[in-house]
Amino acid sequence: MTMAISPTISPEIERHRTFDVDRIRNDFPILDRSVNGHPLVYLDNAATSQKPTTVINALTDYYQEYNSNIHRGVHHLSQKATDAYEDSRSKIGQFINAEKSQEIIFVRGTTEAINLVAQSFGRKNFAMGDEVLITALEHHSNIVPWQMICEEKGAKLVVVPMTDEGDLDLDAYRRLLSQKTKIVAITHVSNALGTINPIKEMIAMAHSKGIPVLVDGAQAVPHMVVDVRDLECDFYAFSGHKMYGPTGIGVLYGRKRLLESMPPYQGGGDMIKSVSFEKTIYNDIPHKFEAGTPNISGGIALGVAVEYLCSLDRASIGEYESSLLDYATAQLSSIHGVAIIGKSKNKASVLSFVLESVHPHDIGTILDMEGIAIRTGHHCAQPIMARLGISATARASFAMYNTFQEVDALVRGMYKVIEVFKQ
Amino acid sequence: MNELQTLYQDVILDHNKSPRNFRVMTDATNVVDGYNPLCGDHYKIYLKVEDDVVKEVAFQGSGCAISKASASLMSVIMKGKTKAEAEELFNKFHLLVTGELNPEANSEELGRLVAFAGVSEFPARVKCAILAWHTVHSALQGRTESISTE
Ligand SMILES: Cc1ncc(COP(=O)(O)O)c(C=O)c1O
Numbered sequence: 001m002t003m004a005i006s007p008t009i010s011p012e013i014e015r016h017r018t019f020d021v022d023r024i025r026n027d028f029p030i031l032d033r034s035v036n037g038h039p040l041v042y043l044d045n046a047a048t049s050q051k052p053t054t055v056i057n058a059l060t061d062y063y064q065e066y067n068s069n070i071h072r073g074v075h076h077l078s079q080k081a082t083d084a085y086e087d088s089r090s091k092i093g094q095f096i097n098a099e100k101s102q103e104i105i106f107v108r109g110t111t112e113a114i115n116l117v118a119q120s121f122g123r124k125n126f127a128m129g130d131e132v133l134i135t136a137l138e139h140h141s142n143i144v145p146w147q148m149i150c151e152e153k154g155a156k157l158v159v160v161p162m163t164d165e166g167d168l169d170l171d172a173y174r175r176l177l178s179q180k181t182k183i184v185a186i187t188h189v190s191n192a193l194g195t196i197n198p199i200k201e202m203i204a205m206a207h208s209k210g211i212p213v214l215v216d217g218a219q220a221v222p223h224m225v226v227d228v229r230d231l232e233c234d235f236y237a238f239s240g241h242k243m244y245g246p247t248g249i250g251v252l253y254g255r256k257r258l259l260e261s262m263p264p265y266q267g268g269g270d271m272i273k274s275v276s277f278e279k280t281i282y283n284d285i286p287h288k289f290e291a292g293t294p295n296i297s298g299g300i301a302l303g304v305a306v307e308y309l310c311s312l313d314r315a316s317i318g319e320y321e322s323s324l325l326d327y328a329t330a331q332l333s334s335i336h337g338v339a340i341i342g343k344s345k346n347k348a349s350v351l352s353f354v355l356e357s358v359h360p361h362d363i364g365t366i367l368d369m370e371g372i373a374i375r376t377g378h379h380c381a382q383p384i385m386a387r388l389g390i391s392a393t394a395r396a397s398f399a400m401y402n403t404f405q406e407v408d409a410l411v412r413g414m415y416k417v418i419e420v421f422k423q
Numbered sequence: 424m425n426e427l428q429t430l431y432q433d434v435i436l437d438h439n440k441s442p443r444n445f446r447v448m449t450d451a452t453n454v455v456d457g458y459n460p461l462c463g464d465h466y467k468i469y470l471k472v473e474d475d476v477v478k479e480v481a482f483q484g485s486g487c488a489i490s491k492a493s494a495s496l497m498s499v500i501m502k503g504k505t506k507a508e509a510e511e512l513f514n515k516f517h518l519l520v521t522g523e524l525n526p527e528a529n530s531e532e533l534g535r536l537v538a539f540a541g542v543s544e545f546p547a548r549v550k551c552a553i554l555a556w557h558t559v560h561s562a563l564q565g566r567t568e569s570i571s572t573e
Contacts, residue, residue, distance in 0.1 A: 036426075357440075359462075359486060359487035361462045361464075361486075361489075361548075362487050362488045362489070366431075369427055377461060377463060382463075385463065391462075391485060392463040416427075420431050421488070
């Protein structure tokens with residue numbers, strides 16, 4: 001695409017001329033399409049990101065060249081598929097700096113990863129009167145699985161409150177960590193407000209009381225380098241489709257010692273060593289948690305997505321994305337009637353906002369007519385909306401392939417919205 | 424802008440901005456909540472039904488322009504209709520916003536409701552347009568539990 005210099009060009013744009021966004025855009029074929037007669041401006045990356053050609057090719061390659069089941073065939077294709085799948089596991093392990101690739105469990109996504117821990121770890125370790133500590137910033141998928149197991153076990157869900165800006169109240173967090181707390185589950189980055197939580201500090205605080213911590217990394221992994229050993233988290237969950245990989249595949253990282261102590265999540269093939277009607281001996285990790293034929297092509301393609309990300313300069317991507325967010329924040333704030341929702345000083349790639357007397361849903365429809373894709377609604381985070389006293393927001397969420405010009409298009413789109421509703 | 428004008432007709436923008444019968448009704452015979460969980464739209468709809476006639480409709484709540492204007496216009500149009508007429512209108516409106524009713528051929532009964540014909544071109548918005556209607560429909564069936572479009 002051409003870098004047309006708009007009259008609103010800011011020094012920020014100048015500064016990031018060095019970041020070659022065009023080269024990255026070339027890797028994502030969908031970005032060339034148009035929607036409703038306008039070039040696509042895809043700002044719904046927190047819902048799912050687009051996929052680079054290498055990932056798309058990895059999926060078709062598998063089906064065209066070596067489709068077969070894994071971990072069970074003696075034949076050539078099965079061996080090739082098994083190698084590719086297991087190779088991907090190692091790459092993902094290195095990507096988040098896990099000590100061992102066995103600590104990488106393939107799941108459907110963040111949701112399944114959290115359900116796995118809630119059902120397996122929770123079933124074994126929770127009892128009447130115990131507590132699960134989550135935060136006010138959680139996605140429904142880091143609330144409901146805990147509610148379900150708490151209800152079953154007579155345990156209690158306790159919530160760390162947040163400020164109006166969207167920051168967690170760390171003093172309250174410290175107070176709420178108690179002997180009853182059996183696990184802490186926190187999001188790394190909020191999908192609704194963009195807040196980056198100080199998870200390293202929060203993990204250390206929980207560990208000082210011997211409490212394990214699960215981190216929901218769905219919105220963090222695509223935007224920052226995650227090192228599970230540096231964080232010292234016990235579980236880390238993320239989804240392939242939000243980090244340029246396919247849908248239907250994600251990862252649960254767990255410390256080996258913990259995973260080994262946990263009962264299986266689902267029963268079936270692949271998760272066993274031997275089965276008789278009297279007794280079944282479970283397989284070792286990670287297979288113990290991977291019952292049945294998995295998403296093989298997805299697992300392989302996620303490894304390719306990881307390779308792709310690692311081939312880029314991730315530090316400069318992070319810088320670029322945060323200046324894009326700063327620019328978008330400044331531009332949208334300058335529109336009369338727009339209020340930014342979520343004002344933490346530490347934010348990543350998510351910009352939630354509302355426009356006076358226009359419902360987010362109407363904003364979404366009008367922007368769509370301009371080819372601009374955003375998300376509107378409660379973003380699977382109804383408790384956050386309730387806490388802030390709103391029912392919905394409009395949310396633009398950015399990826400490394402978005403441009404300053406696309407932010408300008410969003411701003412122009414917002415003026416269209418205002419015009420439609422002006423009378 | 425053309426497609427947008429088909430959706431955001433002046434009638435709709437007007438009823439969104441100044442919704443009619445937007446109040447609490449203290450002497451309602453039926454009160455039902457309607458939710459659209461996907462967008463968080465939520466309305467409470469009050470009906471006063473006497474001798475099988477809808478004497479009055481009022482509503483409260485919040486949601487997008489399409490859902491609010493639809494509730495507002497409905498509250499005006501339902502007034503004075505018999506239950507049977509109200510049901511008939513509900514069915515017609517449903518067909519209209521799903522693109523299964525020709526607005527021109529039915530313009531007489533539909534009246535100002537034809538403004539909602541454009542909704543059929545925006546499938547994601549059909550639920551918004553229909554929310555208040557569904558709520559009234561089930562209130563007239565004597566139901567009291569909340570209505571959800573999901
Ligand atoms: C913070 C967060 N957690 C969890 C999820 C759930 O991810 P998935 O739907 O891929 O399982 C999402 C996705 O919307 C998210 O943003």
